[in-house]
Amino acid sequence: MITAQHIRAWLERSAQTFAAQKGYLSDLDSPIGDADHGTNMARGFAKVVEKLPPAANNADSSTLLKGASMTLMATVGGASGPLYGTFFLRASAAVAGKSELDGADLHALLTAGIEGVVQRGRAEPGDKTMIDALLPAAQALKTSLDQGADLVAALDACVHAAEAGMQATIPLQARKGRASYLGERSIGHQDPGATSVYFLLAALCDAVKG
């Protein structure tokens, strides 16, 4: 089961990861974007952690996710702000009122978040975006759960699928966002958005494993 403590740990680990991977993400972004994805994500998640309610408040998962959403919307700055902000906003609504999340709840959380991202960015699979890591990750989570895997094993599968999806963006031509201005020249670069999705899900997996 995933508790509010796990969600808190997820956000904290994400902040650590993005702080550590800031340079890598911005490097990925520099040939095809504004070279600011790493900086933006690191700034946003640092603020998320700064604004986390004190542990003594016993805020539930939904409240923590909603708080993260609002902070990301206000502080990330680039398109990732509204996109990750919407992801966490919808995710928060999907688990409202739940004190503990099982595998199905986690899948609902991811699915709701993904729907938000799709609706906001209007990207489709193969457009070389966050979606290309998110969709296979949600699918892998569901498949493992359906096959009877426990939560940790399912999360491992989820992260592996996100990683594969991230790598699969390399040969794609971007059709959304700043990278799409480059047309065919975007081919051969790994998408920074899909990469940050991978980092985010890896942080979740680590947080749940404790």
Add this chain to the structure above:
Amino acid sequence: MIGLVLVSHSAALADGVRALIKQMTQERVPIAVAGGVDDPDNPIGTDVIKVAEAISAVYSPDGVIVLMDLGSAVLSAETALELVDTEWLPHIHLSAAPFVEGALSAAVQASVGSPLEQVLAAARGGLAAKQQHLTPSAAPTAIPMPASVPALHLTVPVPNRLGLHARPAARLVSLVGQYAAEVTLRKGEREASARQINAVALLDVRQGDELEFTAQGTDARAVLDAIQQLAKDNFGDRDVEAPHPVITVQAKRPVAVLAGVSAAPGLAVGQIYLLDDTRPDLPTGRSADPAGEQVRLTDALSSARVELDVLSRRSEAGAIFQAQSLMLRDEDLLRAAQDQIKQQQCSAEYAWWHAIEALAARYRDTGNAVLRWRSADIFDVGRRVLRQLAPETAAAIHVPAGSILAAPDLSPSEAAQLNRDEVRGIVTQHGGATSHMAIIARGLALPAVVGLGTAYSMLTSGQTVIVDGDKGWILPHPTAEQIAAACRTIEQQRLEQRRQRAVGQQLAITPDGRRIEVAANIGSAADAVSVAEAGADGVGVFRTELLFMSHTLPPSEAEQVQAYTTAAENVHGGSVIIRTLDVGGDKPIAYLKLPREDNPFLGYRGIRCWLERPELAETQLRAICRVSAQHPLKVMFPMVGTLEEVQTARELVRAVQTQLTREAIPFDPQMEVGIMIEVPSAALLADVLADHVDFFSLGTNDLTQYLMAADRGNAHVNALVSPFQPALLRTIQQVVRAAHARGKWVGVCGEMAGDPRLTRVLLGLGVDELSMNAPAIPAVKTIIRETDYTAAQAVAAHVLTLPTAAQVEAYLDGQSA
């Protein structure tokens, strides 16, 4: 005044544009900016929260226009709409206009008090002056051309996968519409005007076809250049046509689930029945006045176009409605209908539907799958015009039993007429979870999934599907096991409902013999069915607003008689309390022409407004009184604050009854007349008012807000709006005492009536009736049947000694645990 919001990556740019505007308009237009992010090291970026705050700062129902620079500014503006009050959304417009020129043009237009449409158009046209200056030929001004101007030609191959289907065709027609030149396009032997959407679409242009464009006019060169550019841009299409985000499957595999939006919960299995092409019941009748019929048709078309233009701006599926609007501008279609009216002397409805069927048949006969799908759009616009011509004919829907009704969209009146014996579920292409149709579907307990988008076109009549209204998707090709599992779930749910209903059907009598009337709140006559099934003894409030909002004119006396009769019949002899129309400046009923108010919550609403519209008030009272002859109806007035209002309302009831007596129309002279207690002054005057009415109904939602001077929509203060507030509980006690001392009864119809934690207190305070949303009934009845009235009185007496809401809540939680 219309407000402007400027969203930019750069605070300096946004502030600069604001300064420019202020200088040009002498600060007459409210402007708020959302520029940059609050990080001194990296200040370039956009902040969703800032955008939402900027919108709030300049919002008024007159409208807000949001201009953005680009990229994340657009996404941030869209996201900000998720954070503002949903009632504001119809008045907030995201403009695709150029940031600087659009903002200036919009501000100048707004500063002279122009209506919103003109201000939006000014923003969109912001580039015109500059374009005309730099490249005069590109400006969309019509210059009469000499006949001798030679025609220019352009041949382009069609690059996009689906060819010129509706959206690319609409883009082409819109583009050509900006120029004066006459443009035709030829595919092989066939030629069409590039100004006619249907003509273009019906050429059935496919990928790889060669198109020859011919343009004649002074700006012929410019239009052909623009067309060439559009063709290069794949006619605006992105060629991965995954129609709607389908989360559980990878693109290009067979689609396992069609995802939409959950509008009404529940699971249903049935066969798709496509409403698109069913023929409405039309008056075939001849008309003696063909010229009049032609005018009716022209009027109906222009009203329908206005509706579509509004929808295309508000809706995510905007492009579809835009294409539909273009269809209605198609002169060939209009001419076909007008000619038939003239030649056959037939009604506008008949001729219009005939023309629509003929056009849809041409689309279907093209042999192109994409164009076949468009026939659904043709019927959809056809119906929209029919609704304008004859609201009643377009509304009647009958489908085979066991159907899942599938339609591009359902109007509230269409949804309200659905028969639950025939329809098991609803699926629509457009629409959202908050539409009136969704509310009605929930009232009918019909699972509904709306907003399927282009996935809708994958449905065919007769196909067996599973509709999952909880998850908001449908399974278009379920396996036998999936169907069996769904049927098991439905059966289990039905058993559980039956068990609940069995509890609900029992009377709510305490073990020591006090009977409480447990009633339901409804918003339409159709709601009463599910309400009776849930075990309501009657209807505690029939809110009549929906009845008035779903029409373009006030409902007639006959329509109201019908609605009130149906509601009474649906609750099988239980009493029905009709609340007279409760509207104010915050509710969009166009024909009432209510003034816009800064603070409608404290404004011209409820009985204050209703009493000053005698034609409206008399018609509603006549309908209520007439139905009272056959059914146990009661009438109740909202927002009463003074004795004079009660007296005026009662005089009006007497006047209507006198009039009915004179007309020899039967009514019940003993019909009970009551008032809502929701304004604190009415609560304090309860002893005075009780002498003039038969009952009180405590509208505790508004009463709590007025008592606490706190708006439940305001996150900073909504914690104050709690049903556990001691001030509220004392008010209820005083009202009950005042009423009982004069032999009058008291009900509660706010949300607290259906909150099981509060049932004992309300019982103990002496409330005689509780009216709630239907699902709460079995739980509340169970508590009443298990609680002695004397024990409840003890609970109430103790609660009244507690000084804070927190203590009341803690005590009651302890009691019910």
